[in-house]
Amino acid sequence: MSRALAVASIIALWLLSLSGQSAALELKETPYLADQVAAGTLAPISQRLPRTPYQDGMDEWPQLQPGKSGGSISLLMGKAKDVRQMVVYGYARLVGFNQALELEADLLQDYEVQEGRIFTLRLRPGHRWSDGHPFTSEDFRYYWEDVINNSELYSFGPPRALLVEGKLARFEVIDAVTVRYSWDQPNPDFLLSLAGPSPLYIYRPAHFLKQFHPRFTDSKTLQGRVALAKTKNKTWTSLHQRNDHQYKFDNPELPTLQPWVPVTAAPAERFNFVRNPYYHRIDPQGYQLPYLDQVIINVASSRLVPAKTGSGESDLQGRYLSMSHYTFLHEGAERNNVDVRLWRTTRGSQLAIYPNLNASDPVWRALFQQVDFRRALSLAINRHEINQVIYFGLALEGADSLLPESPLYQPQYRNRWASYDPSEANRMLDALGLTRRDSRGVRLLADGRPLEIIIQSAGESTEETDILELIHDGWLEIGLKIHTKPTAREVFRNRVFSGDALMSVWTGLPNAIPSASMSPAQLAPTSQQQLQWSQWGKHYETGHGEVPDLAAAQQLLALNDQWRWATEPSQRQAIWQQMLDIYSDNVFSIGTVARVLQPIVIRRNLRNLPTEGLWNWEPNAYFGVYRLDRLWLDDNAASTTTLTAGGS
């Protein structure tokens, strides 16, 4: 391989960056770091930034304005492990989504895709890790050769996102800042997984991790490190893995590229993150981002988060809040100097019911596979009532399909089989031959069992119980009785997988605002986690499980494959439309309401977060695409409240 070349070019780069190359814009030193620069312990800004930093134009929306560097905010998380949300919120990715949900280079200077299968990634020359070491193609090479292709470290083989049809990509280091991945066939998921909220990391801080790798460290030194390690197994692989959690974000020693760097080691109740002095983005005035010097995460039980937020103990909070907390949060807003904004969730449905097409009971399975049965169930849900009772009529009623925010949205998918029409539903069930009823008016199956269904739920929110109670009444009208069975989460999934659960309830489509370039896999049986056809999904994932035997499901799978081959946007668009059409016509999941309001609490003088936004894991990475590194504290605002108010 071209390792020698890579090393040579690192040295070249190092020299280059020392010569103090600067962009056309005049760079200004960050006040927070000025002392360290003056004392000589930190290089001046011109040498910390890449030669071509990402210059944030800050012009996507009118109120977005360059701000002032400094200050800190604190937020609340339910568990110490949730510090990983800082990677989600921080959202420094090789390529990432912008607010319009288009992919653009972020850590990368640029990238090039040929035939949908050859990806050339170019780094920013002079880009550095948070400890000041250059970020180069060596970091990619280390990951490729010494991590995933090391049979001890990755004994189960490389991550599946790097395989297409079971074949690993070819990896080349072109020069110190350029790498290339090529597959034989198109890999449309590659860039998407780099941009994901929990991204695929195809690089590692090689200079840091080499000290734990036998190839780069002599065995005696390594043995010593292994012996001291706080790992379960005293092996170098455990030690390496432990120090290598870029997503967990709990290792202050691990260099990072995120806007804020962790400084508190777990276990703790309060985690500090300070600005990364080598972060690659600057604002239009020439100040380095992020504006905020510090982000503090306080850990409190998730049940208390709404209460604490309502008493002003969080400067920016969305997680653990739900629409039902709005009234309470609103009451405290004035007193605590915060704003409560209403964003929207973007799942296909806040709550969807999944008939288990892979149920182990043959009679039920056959019934669920009847499309008219699923349609009848959907018609018998009074979505308007659910909306009025639980969401003040502010949610969007309809099937489990895309939302108007998506460029692929068409109202017919959302409205199909989603109007409340019990008499039509009754007629359809009669036509299916379910005409006999018992004394309670519950229909009987062909073998004489009543149409009583136990719906498995993970039983975590009262919202879920409430919606199910409303559905219960509607379905009783068409002669179907449901019982809700709350179980622990892990039991819940296992019962669905084994086919014991007849129906389950969970959230709807994970991403209901996709564009044609995003994968439509969520509409086809592609994962065991899909509750309506987990066995079929398992088959797609692993080759075990059952082969889909329903025409519509096979069709969806075929279309999903076609989408993967397609490289033209228009082709992809057409395939998406076809899949949406099949999915909603077959009612594979029964939707209720969507676009539910999500309260976001924000300190009043915290600028640059939009008033309206979308709150979801994928693709927005919650606050991620709104770029928290742009947030700044406006001292001139009327409020003078201290940041950690409420603390006596």
Place this chain on the structure above:
Amino acid sequence: MRTDLTGQALREHWVTDKPFDPQSIAAITPDQERYYFASQWQLIWWRFKRHRLALVCGVFLLLMYASILISEFMAPYALPTRHTNFIYSPPQPVHLIHEGEFIGPFVYGWSPTLNMTKLLREYSEDRSQVYPLAFFCKGDPYQFWGLWQGDRHLFCAPEGATLFILGTDRLGRDMLSRITYGARVSLTIGLIGILVSFTLGIIIGGLAGYYGGWIDSVVQRITEVIQSFPQLPLWMALSAILPVTWSPLWVFFGITLILAMLDWTGLARAVRSKLLSLREEDYCLAAQLMGAKPHRIIGRHLLPGLFSHLIASVTLSIPAMILGETALSFLGLGLRPPITSWGVLLNEAQNINVVAIYPWLMFPVLPVIVIILAFNFFGDGLRDAADPY
């Protein structure tokens, strides 16, 4: 007792100059005769009656338990009834006097307005509409004991009006009705649970106490192991292994059994130690010498001496069971909706929204407190009365 302690009555010493009749002490008055020949239970009853509060509590508990037999009739609405136009209604005031005129209990018209800036439903009375309450009226139909259809309620809302004396919850269900139905589950869980732990405790403790020796040692070890276990993980583990296919009713029994299985140790220890001391009493020795078999001695001589104590300690542990159920529900291990128990209701109230905005949803805490207080005072009275000699 009281005067003894303060010492008032004992300060003055004086001698009566009446003639002394030595027979006056030995002779038995009719009152004394009644006392000496009374059975143990009678004595307990007499002593118990002196404890006024305990007596009141006992009657109250009896009424409560009687009421759960007819929850359907007592509750103004049926359990599943929802009023989707009256969500989060605060308690609706019941009035007696309208414009200076007494017309018995009545409610005014009651209607919500939506406050869309706060996302809050605000309720107001319409003073122009007067709806006198109806008693023994026709209301929501119900299946009484699964036997026959009924629709009579003790009281209910008049035609065209609503009656939410304790307000409604997030689906517009009447809190008073839910509490009334919840009592059925919460009160029986205590009773059934205690029955099981009582039986276990008596049998195991009795064996250990009477036979002693190795049986005693084994039982002692087992109780020690169970008691040195923090209860929480036991609850969690045991309720996790309840089969998922069980219907809510069976889960209910399962939980009761779990509570009981952990509760018997205390009782067994009490039975054992009491038996150990009673066994040494002379009357026991006498029975043995006369050739009585062990089961006769336990059943005829030892248990009666024990029973009063046991009943007292049982009444004191029923509240623990009721509280245990609420705690289990809190951990998400106990009963869960759609079953309605006080624990489930309280768990739903365990929410900052409720505390700050909908405080009436915390009403279920009142019956819990009242019932537990009543059991405690009743049990205290019983215990004081238990040893009449």
Place this chain on the structure above:
Amino acid sequence: MARYILNRVLLMIPTLILISFIIFVIIQLPPGDYLESYISELESQGESIDPLQIDMLRKQYGLDEPFLIQYLTWSTGMLHGDFGYSFEYGLPVNEVVGDRLFLTTVISIFTIIFTWVVAFPIGMYSATHKYSWSDYSLTFLGFLGLATPNFLLALVMLYFANVTFGTSIGGLMAAEYINQPWSWDKIKSVLEHLWIPVVVIGTSGTAGMIRRLRANLLDELHKPYVVTARAKGVPPFRLLVKYPLRVALNFFIADIGNMLPSIISGAEIVAVVMSLPTTGPILIAALQSQDMYLAGSFLMFLAILTVIGVLISDLALALLDPRIRLYGEPS
């Protein structure tokens, strides 16, 4: 006496072995293992994880080994101070508990003091004024604490403390003092927060204490020596304090066995509601996420404390009562 002690100590060994086995069985009883609950937790937030990685972790954590092997590794490890590894924290168990143990002890001791301060006067008063209205109303107050479900009381108190005094909700100190070295301001902040859990946990214990003290005192007050002392003119209060109260307090000694573990574990449910930095929430979270070594070792620790506590109280009672020494165990 030495023989009696030896006997008791030797008896502890099989008990502890039995307990350790039961603990391990019980934490393994719920279906699934740590990784399954980890996956489903990620799923509920919309995240997912590569199945290959899970297989790797399962192997690494030794979760694929048979039950008995896992038990033996854990139990023999404990003998030389290795309490296993917490999957959730990715740290050896000893390092997870950290200074939470200290804060738990602080809360527990304050709670015990609170309970005694409230229960003592009430218990004494209501024993000497049996069946009076003041007796009823004081015991009523005591029972009120017992009857109110703690978890609800905790939330209500948190909310109102915040609204009226501006105390931050939950936790044991204002956020800015966490991770800071101890200082006066930090202690002040801790005291500001401490009273809520102390009152909430304490109120549930006072009723039991009042009742026992009252019952024991009543028993003593009947005894002839009290009458004799009174007849000899000992002032009432002195009479009460000097002998009956001391005898009535014997039950405290018998209670050490229960007290020791509860000092360490604290009141778990209240601690969870209030998000206290104590050991309770760790234990509950570990049980829920099936972080089995953390849960198991902590439970084992509690069980050992109970057994030691029982031993101490037995020894103390034996010292006080020669009959027990001679005939074996106290009843």
